[in-house]
Amino acid sequence: MWRRVTSLSPVISTSKPASLDQAASGFKIWRSSFSTETPTLVKDGTTSFKERNPFITFVLGGPGSGKGTQCQKIVETFGFKHLSAGELLRREIDSNSEHWSQMLNTIKEGRIVPSEVTVRLIQQEMESSDSNKFLIDGFPRTEENRIAFEQLIGLEPNVVLFFDCPEEEMVKRVLNRNQGRVDDNIDTVKKRLKVFEILNLPVIDYYSKRGKLRKINAVGTEDEIFEKVRPIFSACGYQFLYAFDSNTDSVKLKSFLKGVKLSAKGLCKLHSDKHFSASRIKLLFSASGFTDATTTKNSSETYTNYLKKACNSTLYPQLCLESLSSYTSTIKTNDLKLCSKALSVTLKAASNTSKLVTNLSKGGNLSKTEAGIVQDCIDEMGDSIDMLKQSLKALGSLNGSDHIQFQISNIKTWMSAALTDETTCTDGIDERKISDEVMRKIRKTIVNIAMLTSNALALLNKLPY
Ligand SMILES: Nc1ncnc2c1ncn2[C@@H]1O[C@H](COP(=O)(O)OP(=O)(O)O)[C@@H](O)[C@H]1O
C-alpha cells in the first residue's frame, strides 16, 4: 500500500542536503556553472513582460495526478497558453543543449533541475507568446523554484491549482502513461513521489496560506475532474467569454451554477491589461456587437431587433426580452447601456426579492431548520446585492477610465460571486428536500434572480473586447 505521507528522510541525495538548491538538483558542479546572481537572467524584456500584467496559473500535483490532462482541457475551454516545465526540459534535452546530459540524469533520477534553467525556459516561452494567460504546469516544484520565479520574473501567480491524488492512483497512471518517458518507471516514480512530498508540499502549503491555492480532488474521470476545475476560471470571467463565443447554446445554467458554487469568492486576483487596444475601447462605446448590419433604420424596430439579437445570446432569451423590452428607447443599440440596464433590472429584482424573502419568512410557520436556511438565504442575498451594486457602479464609471478591461474583469467576477450567493441559497433549500410552500416560493424568486444575473453576465461577456 502506498503511503500518502512518507518520512522526511533525504530522498534526493544520500545525506541531508546542505541547501535546498543542492537538494533539488543534486549537482553541485552543474549548479555552480550557472550564475545565481539575479541580474544575469533579467533581460531587457523582463520589465515589459511584467507590464503586460499576465494572468498566471501554477498547476501543481504529484507525478501522474493529471496536471497535463486537465491543462489541455483548460486550454480548450478557456484559451490559456500551456507551459509544461517538464516538457520544456525534455525539449531542451532533445535539442542537445548545454548540460543536456545532466538534465537527462536529473530527470531519470527524479530530481529537480536547477531553477535558473527552468525559469529561463518558462520566461522565454512567456515573453514570446501572444497570450497573456498562462498555465504553468509542474512548476514551482520547490521553494527554490518559487523564489527564483518571483525574483527573476517579478510576478506571483494569480491562482495555484493543486491536483490532490492518492499515491497508488498516481503510480498506476504513470506506469500506464506509455509516452516513452525515461522517468515513467517504478523506481523513478517512487523517488519522484518522495521529492514531491518533501519539496513540493511546502510550496503548496505556502500558497495555501496566501489564499491562492485551489485544491482539487483528482480522483474520478477526466471529465468529472474538469467540472471541478471549470468554476475556478469561470469566476475569473473566462467561462462565458468562451462558451458564448463558440455559440454553445447548450451551456446550461444549472451546470454553470454548480460550477460557480464550488468556487470561492474573490479567488482570482484580477489583472489589468494595458494591451487593451484603443480600437476595442472605441468599439465598446460606439458600435454594437449585437447590431445587425442590415437594420440601419434608427427606429424602435431597430432597437427591438437589437435587443432580440442580444437576448438570443443569453441562456434565458425570453426572460431577457421580458425584463428589458420596456427600456429599448434608453438602450437603443448601445451595448454598454444594455449591460447597465440588465444589471440595474437584476439589482432591483434582487432587492425586492430580499424584502419578499424576509416577509415570507416572518409570515410562514417555519421549522427551526427552515428558518435557518431562510436566514442563510437572506444573508446570501445581501451579499449578492452588494456585488450587483458594486458592478453597476463600476459599469457606470467605465467611460473615461484608463483601466477598462480591468474594471470589466472585476465586474464579471463580482457578478459571478452574486450568482454563487444566489445559488448557494437555492441549493441549501434543495439539499434538504423541503416541500414547504413558503420555501418553494422563496426558491422560485431566487432562481429568477439567478437567471437574470446569468443573463446580465452573458451580455457583459459579449462586450467587444
Ligand atoms: N482522471 C484520470 N483518470 C485516469 N487516468 C487519468 C486521469 N487523468 C489523467 N489520466 C492519465 O494518467 C496519466 C498521467 O496523466 P498526466 O495528465 O500526464 O499527469 P501529470 O501531468 O500530472 O503527470 C496519463 O496517461 C493520462 O491519460
Ligand SMILES: Nc1ccn([C@@H]2O[C@H](COP(=O)(O)OP(=O)(O)O)[C@@H](O)[C@H]2O)c(=O)n1
Ligand atoms: N519545475 C520542474 C519540473 C520538472 N522537472 C523535472 O522534470 C521531471 C518531469 O516533470 P513533469 O512535470 O513532466 O512530470 P509529471 O509530474 O507530469 O509526471 C521531474 O520529475 C523533474 O525531474 C524539474 O526539474 N523542475
